[in-house]
Amino acid sequence: MTIFKYPFWVLYRIWFYVLVAIPIIVLFPLLIISISRERWYPLFFRLARIWSKFILIGMGFGYKIKREEIPNPDKSYMFIANHTSMADIMLMLVAVKNPFVFVGKQELAKIPLFGFFYKRTCILVDRSSAKSRQAVFLRAQRRLKQGVSICIFPEGGVPEEHILLDSFKDGAFRLAINHQIPVVPLTFYDNKKRFSYTFFSGSPGKMRAKIHKFIPTEGLTAQDTKHLNEKTRTLIYNELSSLKA
DSSP: OGGGHHHHHHHHHHHHHHHHHHHHHHTHHHHHHHTSSGGGHHHHHHHHHHHHHHHHHHTTEEEEEEESSOOOTTSOOEEEEOOOBTTHHHHHHHHOOSOEEEEEEGGGGGSTTHHHHHHHHSEEEOTTOHHHHHHHHHHHHHHHHTTOEEEEOTTSSOOOTTOSSOOOOSHHHHHHHHHTOOEEEEEESSHHHHHBSSSSOOOSEEEEEEEOOOBOOTTOOGGGHHHHHHHHHHHHHHHHHHHHO
């Protein structure tokens, strides 16, 4: 019976990109204005949240966010989550109300229309280049000093389908310690099942996220980076494992 699902999966993928494009086209004048000044980024962020909700609802994803702690709108944070789906960006934008900037791979800037705004609002990284990684660190520092939060998927990419949670890179935790801002772990439970990077897969349904209690960094030094990394990863790994048990 699986063979009858293939036409649905093809149309479902096409529909996703249609939903990505529609709000960008409709909101294009406002989006252009919002990216013309760095200080106007909060406006862009609000528009991005509308865009995200439109896509998730249009795809039939009934999202639900559980919050163990709520971020203070006047503080900066380091938001991190497991990375499994093309919808992770949208769910992150829906789950978090504090304006944040994504640190993401530069390949996404090649996507038509979406890439135009992505490369002008996100901090892009070429993970094969040490120079690029250093530039990311400096740009993230500048945005944090402006009072904006940062969001990083610390696995550094999307792991193979059979991997529950890949190892975490240290960059997000080094930045959090350097600026003494809390790490806010999020667990995305259903994104891989709903809309993974495997082309012939996906379906409408529930899409849950959990914002865990924040992990403070006050008093930590660079020597604590690996410990903070492992503590955060263990938290998310145990949450995902409990779901599979």
